Amino acid sequence: MAKTYKLNFFINTRLYVMYSLVFFLLLVLSACDKHHDKIALAWDKDNHATGIFIPSYLLNVEAGIPIEESLKVSLANSNQNILGNLSEDGDAILFTPLIPLSPGLTYKIVQAGKLIGEIKVPESNSQDSPRIIAIYPQVDTLPENNLKLYLEFSHPMLTGNAIDHITLLDGKDTLRDVFLDLQPELWDTTGKVLTLWLDPGRIKRGLVLNRERGNPLKRGDKYRLVVSSKWKDSRGLNLKEYSKKFVAGAWDDQQPDINKWQLNPPVSGTFKPLIVKLNEPLDHYLLQESITVLNARGVPIQGTYSVSNSDRILEFTPTQPWLAGKYTLRVNARLEDLAGNNLNKVFDRDVTRQAKKDNATYQRGFTIAN
Structure with missing residues (x-):
């Protein structure tokens, strides 16, 4: 109910002209x-x-x-x-x-x-209800050992019970204990992106959970991820229900290899992007944070990074026109594929074996021609 104002007075005498x-x-x-x-x-x-x-x-x-x-x-x-x-x-x-x-x-x-x-408090306009903008990975076939999902929302959501509103279905059956219930939950600083881990204890072969419960996904099976409309955002508005279908593919036990990437440099004097065609989809958010373009002096080039084709293509667009010369694509070793394998090691590795020395970064050179 809105604020109420009333004029609780009565005029019991005539108003004469002399009243000011x-x-x-x-x-x-x-x-x-x-x-x-x-x-x-x-x-x-x-x-x-x-x-x-x-x-x-x-x-x-x-x-x-x-x-x-x-x-x-x-x-x-x-x-x-x-x-x-x-x-x-x-x-x-x-x-x-x-x-x-x-x-x-x-x-x-x-x-x-x-x-x-x-x-x-009355409900707000339903047109302003929160919605899911995207779920990453966006590909329809995920590796059997897929490690993470990202849920991106249009508005900050209520936190603390996210796992109660997310269901993974195998046909008509609801799969139990698939996701890692982390507290606090892994939200970005805007409160709009949630990182959802499939239970690593069930993915890593040889661990007790893996032996007892098995891997969360099974190759060849079809799944549907459902996000409930009962989930409210920070304003108390209900989310529009969303679902994503995918199939579990082959187990991925290979590290990403930047030498298999195809680099398509533009010509000098233009603002056209450097196009990097990856040989597989990589982690959506890590991909944009892990790449740096350096000039011949090793100084980072200012510009913007974007991904497309379901995280199979990376583009870098400079803020200044390209100059002819040699450049370096520097990649942080923490960049991961969908199974959590980074440039240094696979996620599902035998930790008892002597590991090789990790590198902080990996590099590829390219040339901008006149």
Whole structure:
């Protein structure tokens, strides 16, 4: 319910011409005090609920306990108090939470253990509901030992129970204990990208979980990943349900090899991109973070990186035109393929064997012609 204003005054005498306009305005303004006869929401200009008005007559001010100590606000289904500020507003107390009120959720107001009342924040426009922008890898066939999935959302999501809203189906059967339930969850700084690990303990051959439960995916089987519409974003809006179908392919036990990449350099004097055709899809986010283009002096070239063709192609576009000469493509060794194999070692390796010395980076040279 929105803020309510009432003109609770009566004019019992005639208005004569000699009444000044100033006097009349003062009379009206003095009568326009805010009046709250029930619990209501406070709204901002963008139609977002910013607080809760609690009429003073509902409160016990003679309890001997300060209002700021006795008055509590929480979700209707929780006893966890919500942090916020209390202030007087006409004949009511205004509670302004530190974290915005969420559409679709019901809040309860309690004083000294006694329920004062409840109020629900209306749902927002469904057109603004969060949605999944992409799930990576985007290819339809994943290696049997695929290690990670990335879920990218249009708006920051509520965190802490992501695993409850994600289901992997094998036909009509729901697969159990497939994903690693990490706490805290692996979100990027925007709160829009979740890294979801398939349980490494079941993937690494020889470990107890692998022997007892087996690999999460089985070559040749068809799967459907379902993200539930019951998942809410940080505003309390429900996600639009999303699903992705894929097939489990062959086990991948090979390290990525940059010498197998095809480099297509542009000509000098242009802003055209350097195109790198990879021989397999690689980790979507690591790919964009692991590549650097250096000039002949070893200085990084400024520009932008982008990926396409389901992470099989990388493009680098410089901010300045290419100059003729020799360049180096430097790749961080932590770059991984879909199975978690990086440039130094395979993920599912025998850790008892002596490993070769790791390199920090790997390099490929190329030339920009006149």
